[in-house]
Amino acid sequence: MTVPRHLSSFGAEGFGAGRFPPELPARAGIGFKPQHFDELIAQAHRIGFIEVHAENYMGDGGLPLARLSALRERFPLSLHGVGLSIGGEAPLNEEHLARLARLVERFAPQSFSEHLAWSTHDDAYLNDLLPVAYDAPTLARVVEHVDRVQSRLKRQMLLENPSTYVAFRQSSYDEIDFIREVARRSGCGLLLDVNNVMVSATNHGRNPFQYIKDFPVELVKEIHLGGYAEAQDSLGARLLIDAHDSAVAEDVWPLYRATLARTGPVATLIEWDNDVPDFAVLATEAARAEAEMRAIASGAAA
Amino acid sequence: MSLNASLQSRFRQALLDPETAVPPEVTSWNGSDPAQRFAVYRNNVTVSLIEALGATFPTVKAMVGEDFFRDMARVYLRAHPPSSPMMVRFGESFPDFLAGFAPVATLAYLPDLARLEAARRRAFHAADAASLSPEDFASLDPAALPGLVVTLHPSLQVFSARHAAVSLWAAHQGQGALEAVDPHVPEEALILRPIYEVDIVPLPLGGASFFDDLRAGYPLGEAATRLAPEAAAHLPLLINTLVQSGVTISYAIQKDTGP
Incomplete structure (x- = not known):
């Protein structure tokens, strides 16, 4: 194992609190994978922040939490939830929210984000981000749930636009109107997943660039980029799958550029969760995102 | 499923059971078959849960082979989907499921092997605590030993099985030949994580109840007298394990050791 014994004595921390600003930097980050721990520490300058799935750090102790403590000393942290089921019909799982609150307290992340999706129903957790209907009852429920999260965690959360198939x-709202209204009523910020925009726009016959044009970018505090897989629906139309198993697709980069043109440089995560490549591949993707940010920044200054 | 059931109830039902029709509210922009699109979710749920189960029970998977494991996992997850977003707990009921799953009835050791893998995972995620080292026991007066009361590591899983799950697991890690293992022999072990790595410390039979007794607060002397007759001869080895394995995190001497 690669974590020295002394790291287990790292307690909580508030660490990083003095060293890093309270918000994610306008740099590129990567999703932390345990197999990259050593390289990530050794080449920390290449990575602007790390993101972890909150649910992977809800054990009582051991290596995962020790590693996260060590990383927290060196990186701004984005804590990304995948299990709250904010779009669920049932009330939020308060036990789960309490676990989340403990993590937030211990690791003081720069950002906490969750999805506009549901994953739990009738006590079954389905381990996927499932789609919600964009209607008034769902809107009221999502607002209530976001409110509850923000009051329990005593901080603003970011809500992520979904990829859907x-x-x-019964949907009576456009997705963007729905998201804008959730943010307006709850005061949450937004995580704009540009790959999800490409996936959902393609899957529902819309123009992804128009989506970016219409999106309330002033609320965006983080961007996600990831790879999609491709299939076809029963009529032969493209059906993109949010697979997180490959490099950012070439047609997503121009969409990212169009996004940055509206947002300016903003914390951008390279998401790669399946068939995870070497650290160097992720660092190269991150560098490409940072180059896009620099190009936008210098263009704006010129 | 009742027509009055909520959309998410029916969505959930159709995700886990391919015989259940896709909810009629599900649609597509171009009139393509909603069921075919819905299948993406069904596949995501099923594949991710099968993978999660395989990651927790790699030795069980290796024993039955990838294809068989996938089919078996599919049956399991439909009957026992995760009950919480804490995926580190998904599969706790898998050993019991295996014990009642007819197609693996001839592999009588399989549920015990699964229990061992579940115990390893619990140990991996358990709370941290600093173990005592052998030197920490050096100053103990041997005369006081019967009154020794110990606190054991929070990661400790006392493992006792009717089959040779420990040897089978070890053989799968390359420690010993699989063919040399007689699976129908009971085995006991301590499973614990003193720092970050999970250790499996084999015990002589009877040792598991000894450590159960110590954890319940019995002083060493009393725990020793409670050992089964066939295990009594192993007392020095058991005390050695108590001192050497990192299983002890603190101790006290109880003066009155009488019953």
Whole structure:
């Protein structure tokens, strides 16, 4: 194992609190994978921040938490939840929220984000981000849940736009209007997943650039980039799958550029969760995102 | 499923059971088959849960082979989907499921092997505590030993099985030949994580109840008298394990050791 014994004595921390600003930097970050720990520490300058899935750090102790403590000394942290089921019909799982609150307290992340999706129903956790209908009852429920999260965690959360494969007959809101309204009523910030924009726009016959144009970018505090896989629906139309198993697709980079043109440089995560490559590959993707940010910044200054 | 059931109830049902029709509210922009699109979610759920189960029970998977494991996991997850977003707990009921799953009835050792892998995972994620080292016991007066009361490591899983799960697991890690293991022999072990790595410390039979007794607060002397007759001869080895393995995190001497 690669974590020295003394790291287990790292307690809580408030660490990093003095060293890093309270918000994520306008740099590129990567999702932390345990196999990259040593290289990440050794080449920390290449990576602007790290993101972890909150649910992977809810054990009582051991290596995962010790590693996160060590990383927290060196990087700004984005804590990304995948299990709150904010779009669920049932009330939020308070036990889970309490676990999340403990993590937030211990690691003082620069950002906490969750998805506009549901994953739990009738006590079954389905381990996927499932789609919600964009109607008034769902809107009220999502606002209530975001409110609850923010009051329990005593901080603003970011809500992420979903990638979806189906639509619902009862949807009466456009996705962007729905998200804008959730943010307006709850005061949450937004995480704009540009890959999800490409996936959902393609899957529902819309123009992804128009989506970016219409999105309330003033609320965006983080961007996600990731790779998609491709299939076809029963009529042969492209059906993109949010697979996180490959490099950012070439057609997502121009969409990212169009996003940056509206947002300016903003913390951008390279998401790669399956068939995870070497650290060097992730660092190269991160560098490409930072080059895009620099180009936007210098263009704006010129 | 009742027509009055909520959309998410019916969505959930159709995700886990391919025989259940996709909810009629599900639609597509171009009139393509909603069921085919819905299948993406069904596949995500099923594949991710099968992978999670395989990651927790790699030795069980190796024993039955990848294809068989996938089919078996699919049956399991439909009947026992995760009950919490804490995926580190998913599969706790898998050993019991295996014990009642007819297609693996001839592999009688399989549930015990699964129990061992579940115990390893619990140890991996358990709370931290600093173990005592052998030197920490050096100053103990041997005469006081019967009154020794110990606090054991929070990661400790006292493991006792009717089959040779410890040897089978070890053989799969390359420690010993699989063919040399007689699976129908009971085995006991301590499973614990003194620092970051999970250790499996084999015990002589009867040792598991000895450590159960110590954890319940019995002083060493009393725990020794409670040993089964066939295990009594192993007392020095058990005390050695108590001192050497990192299983002890603190101790006290109880003056009155009488019953």
